[in-house]
Amino acid sequence: MTQIGSSAAEQIISVPGRPDAVISLAWGAATDTGHKRSHNEDSFVAKAPIFAVADGMGGHSAGDVASAAVVTRLAEVISADFTEADAVEQGLRAATIDISRAADEKELGVGTTVAGAALTLQGGDPYWMVFNVGDSRVYMFEQNELTQVSVDHSVVQELVDAGMIRAEDAESHPDSNVITRAVGFNAEPMPDYWMVPVRKELRLLLCSDGLTKELDKERIRLHMAAGLAPSETAQALVDAALAAGGRDNVTTIVVDVVDSTGAFDLDHTIPRGGQNPSSE
Structure with a gap:
């Protein structure tokens, strides 16, 4: 388990070229090994402008190495107040190299999922650039509604999309833990992206x-x-997962847009009607 950054009550960020516009953020993070695992293979970075959760896999300490490589490299390459997709991909490629060097030749494979959100600019307007590889997730909560932004890279997601199983049956499916993309395994990382306005x-x-x-x-x-x-919200979610069984490592990051001033012409690109099966 690698943790980069910590909770912040408030951080104010100016929008370049927009003297009328500032963003105020607050965030918190929490993690736990859970009741069934011997160690925590999750890692996270919570340090504006980049927030990400990585869930490692590979056995023994290999998953921890993989998740740590991802959050460490993302934190290294993203330091300005706003970033771009090229920087995310640069970090993921560097992490892939780190993972391949650290992996024991006897291991069947070492890798990690990752889900993140980074501040970016589109036409001078501030957005969250949401990205993911695997089945770690990003949700948005607005006007009392919770919407899944990312779409899992998993076998059950593909089966639901194809109409072969019902969404409510996904978690009980024998392939519910099988993902179709990851960072590592000597493969080129393939993140998907969505843009969410910083409102x-x-x-x-x-x-x-x-x-x-x-x-x-x-x-x-x-x-x-x-x-x-x-x-408090991040910790409450972790505590609830532990009370419900805590069968796996659990990590949460909650980020609030406390304020966002300025006149912006914003829309989002999140999937319409494509929510992940186990989010229902």
Whole structure:
């Protein structure tokens, strides 16, 4: 488990070229090994402008090495107030090299999922650039509604998309833990991207699947709606996952847009109607 950054009550960020516009963010993060695992293979970075959760795999300490490589490289390459997709991909490629060097030749494979959100500019307007590889997730909470932004790279997601299984049957499917993309395994990382406007009162949740395998979408929504500070919300979600079974490592990051001033012409690119099966 590698943790980069910590909770922040408020950080103010100016929007380049927009003297009328500033962004105020607050965030919190929490993680736990869970009741069944011997060690925590999740890692996270929570340090504006980049927030990401990585869930490692590979056995023994290999998964920890993989998840640590991803968050460390992302933190290294993204340091300015706003970034671009090229920087994310540069970090993921560097992490892939790190993972391949660290992997034991006897291991069948070492890799990690990652889900993140980074501040970026589109036409001078501020957006969250949401990205993911694998089945760690990013949600947005706005106007009392919880929406999954990222789409899992998993076998069950493909089966649901193809109409071969029902969404409500996905978690009980024998292939529910099989992902179709990861960072590592000597393969080129292939993140997907979505753009979400940085609007006042928007709340983001980034999490490993240790949360979503224990709590359904409504339970998560209620925690996000409770009005607690980001650090308290992140911890409450982890505690709820542990109380529900805690079968896996669980990590959460909650980011609030406390304020976003200026006149912006913003829209989002999140999937319409393509929510992940186990988010229901």
